[in-house]
Amino acid sequence: MSPTIDRQWKRWAAIASAILLVSCGDSINSNPTVPDSIMQVMQKPIYKSATWSMRVVDLDSGDVIYDMNSSAQMLIGSVRKLFSVGSALNQLGAQHQFVTPVYRQGTVNASGTLTGNLILLASGDLTMGGRANPDGTIAITNFDHNEADSLGNAILATPDPLAGFNSLAAQVAAAGIKTINGDVVIDDRLFEPFNFRGEFNVRPIFVNDDVVDVTLNQSAEGSAVPFDWRPKTAAFSVQSTLATGSATSGLDIKLAPEPPLCIGSSGCVGNVTGNVPAGFVPPLTNAYPLIRTFRVTEPSNYARTVFIEALARAGVTVTATPVAANPVQLLPAQGSYSSATQVAQLTSQPYEQYVRYVMKVSYNIGADTSLMLFGLANNNAKTLTDALAAEQSVLTTTFKIPSSQYHFIDGSGGGDSTASGTAVIAMLRGMSTTPVFSPYFDALPVLGVDGSLATITAFESDATLAGAKGQVHAKTGTYVTENPNAPTSPFLRGQSLAGYIDAKSGHRIAFVLTVNNVPISGIIDVLSVFQDEGTISAMLWKLQ
Known part of the structure; x- marks a missing residue:
């Protein structure tokens, strides 16, 4: 596996820029609203110098259930697709055909x-x-x-x-x-x-x-x-x-x-x-x-x-x-x-099928092209810069998300794509009120079932969490670069998970969960972090 890990690291490093976030490890302990079970996952030794952010709200009422560091700009990777692909789906319509x-x-x-x-x-x-x-x-x-x-x-x-x-x-x-x-x-x-x-x-x-x-x-x-x-x-x-x-x-x-x-x-x-x-x-x-x-x-x-x-x-x-x-x-x-x-x-098939494809497998070129197609339909924007500007206008006017709460450089989450937890939740709640919410929701990977969440099974070792399988619909995001303290080693700049949970209580909640700056030795560690976030999402299903 080591040559594969090395190849993966070199490819990610080549497309990434070095970004450092200030560690907020001590601030985790100061938030009593986060359940102890979740805190225990976040305080594993691997996260000693990492920064966590989380925001969980009731989808209908908007009431905040849990909140941790949600105003901080975090590296979110492909969670960025929730914005670009969602905007394109809302602009073009689920039945649009090419x-x-x-x-x-x-x-x-x-x-x-x-x-x-x-x-x-x-x-x-x-x-x-x-x-x-x-x-x-x-x-x-x-x-x-x-x-x-x-x-x-x-x-x-x-x-x-x-x-x-x-x-x-x-x-x-x-x-x-x-x-x-x-x-x-x-x-x-x-x-x-x-x-x-x-x-x-x-x-x-x-x-x-x-x-x-x-x-x-x-x-x-x-x-x-x-x-x-x-x-x-x-x-x-x-x-x-x-x-x-x-x-x-x-x-x-x-x-x-x-x-x-x-x-x-x-x-x-x-x-x-x-x-x-x-x-x-x-x-x-x-x-x-x-x-x-x-x-x-x-x-x-x-x-x-x-x-x-x-x-x-x-x-x-x-x-x-x-x-x-x-x-x-x-x-x-x-x-x-x-x-x-x-x-x-x-x-072509209806556009909702393309959204499903892009989101389930996290198809980066598909998300970038979706941003361009949105820009063309919205304001005849033919360049990436103009498409980003058109999207910013819609995020501000339609979804009420200030531009100060995110930084996007493309449509797929490449490089230093950041957003606050507050911005991600605003997008998730905003999309839930649109006519295209059903295909948007259905396009997201499902915990333990399909897409990029198909292999997340760590939560199933706890019988009380096994019911979360199939109940978490969420987008994943991964961003790996070089370790600033060891330039020949990889570093997990950002791992994020955001979407919707049909909770055990019967409520549907929106959530975003992000960790930044995790030292890793290779892809095995990335998958371990990935599993931890899946387990936390299962805990949210159980607790709410």
């Missing part, structure tokens, strides 16, 4: 030859049909592939990640186009590209969540590790020399280049090298396959190749080179498309 049309430029002759270009107008659809279940829901797993490299493994969703592009290509063929004597272009101008945590610039077109999945399987000592990858496309392929070593050897899986900057150029290849010890048991799933991912750094280039290849499978010949930079210079003026030239369209 429509991704395809237009032709030029004329189609009697033999089906289009003399001109084919343009896919990106809509910001996060899945492009690539996670669509037969029942109309979006497929999710408890260990999402977006975090495979950080967590050390994942479970892949089963739908075909290219399904939406295949559907569009089939419609183009059905429209009578057999040959495209021109180019294929992705119109990605919906919003200005924004940088995602130093990895790449996000655009409003997605294929397989902008990652390439590498699947590794078990082999005997001294043998090559069987591997495969998806999606299969000329835009990016994978090679591997990964081998199985002795049982006493270490796990060492390297992906290079990572991130690959060659997407849009021919011969773009990712290499997997290193060693897997014989008898190795993959983390999280305790079974093979073992999953790793390469980042798709040029989403429009990649999607263009994918679409051209889908067209070929549908029987449409494209004369342009499949692997090349997306030729944006061929695009017409924005807003100039005519319905008469539309030849295909992909309509």
Whole structure:
């Protein structure tokens, strides 16, 4: 596990800024309203120099049940998504659907030859049909592939990640186009590209969540590790020399280049090298396959190749080179498309399904894009800065949350995203009065059941708390950087949990629980803190 822990720490450290909060450990003892059972968890040795914050209120009346340090700005990580995704859901509506049309430029002759270009107008659809279940829901797993490299493994969703592009290509063929004597272009101008945590610039077109999945399987000592990858496309392929070593050897899986900057150029290849010890048991799933991912750094280039290849499978010949930079210079003026030239369209599942996906697995790029989609719908905000400003205006006017109570730098909770407990509770209570509260509530991970709370089970060792399973609907947040006192070691800057509890008493309560500045040795300690917060939420279920 140690190489996995090290890889996770390095990735988190690379995207984080060093922030220190003043320890309030002594102040914990001065608050008599917090039950002793909860205090005992907060006063474990690991939290000796940590800062805790908690606020618990009755959802209907707003009466404060417990309060500790709730006015302090705390690092909340992905709890930030309660604001960005909630605002987008409230703005767009639960039944909003993304429509991704395809237009032709030029004329189609009697033999089906289009003399001109084919343009896919990106809509910001996060899945492009690539996670669509037969029942109309979006497929999710408890260990999402977006975090495979950080967590050390994942479970892949089963739908075909290219399904939406295949559907569009089939419609183009059905429209009578057999040959495209021109180019294929992705119109990605919906919003200005924004940088995602130093990895790449996000655009409003997605294929397989902008990652390439590498699947590794078990082999005997001294043998090559069987591997495969998806999606299969000329835009990016994978090679591997990964081998199985002795049982006493270490796990060492390297992906290079990572991130690959060659997407849009021919011969773009990712290499997997290193060693897997014989008898190795993959983390999280305790079974093979073992999953790793390469980042798709040029989403429009990649999607263009994918679409051209889908067209070929549908029987449409494209004369342009499949692997090349997306030729944006061929695009017409924005807003100039005519319905008469539309030849295909992909309509998404309702937006409430996207909210469920983003919240259950804590999909960071999905939350950042949700902020952009909110900004576009609210005030035609096309940049991340403008979207943040539009959100601030709504938080102030609609939810009555002063801007002094939070600091957001993106939509997902990256870096020094902070908020007070008071602000988080105000958002939770505000959302409970909106028409979209039901899908908002249902989208949150459920304690001991699904999403990022599926593995929280520590509370079940106490029979009096076991009834809390399924009763806590809450968002998690984790923020790890380097230890200021030991620069080569990780440090849990923030671990947060916030949402709703259907308490044993019959009341529904809103709560936020955050701890900052916890020295750790690796991911095992992070999971231990995670379990402690889950146990405290179960105690709140029992006490209220």
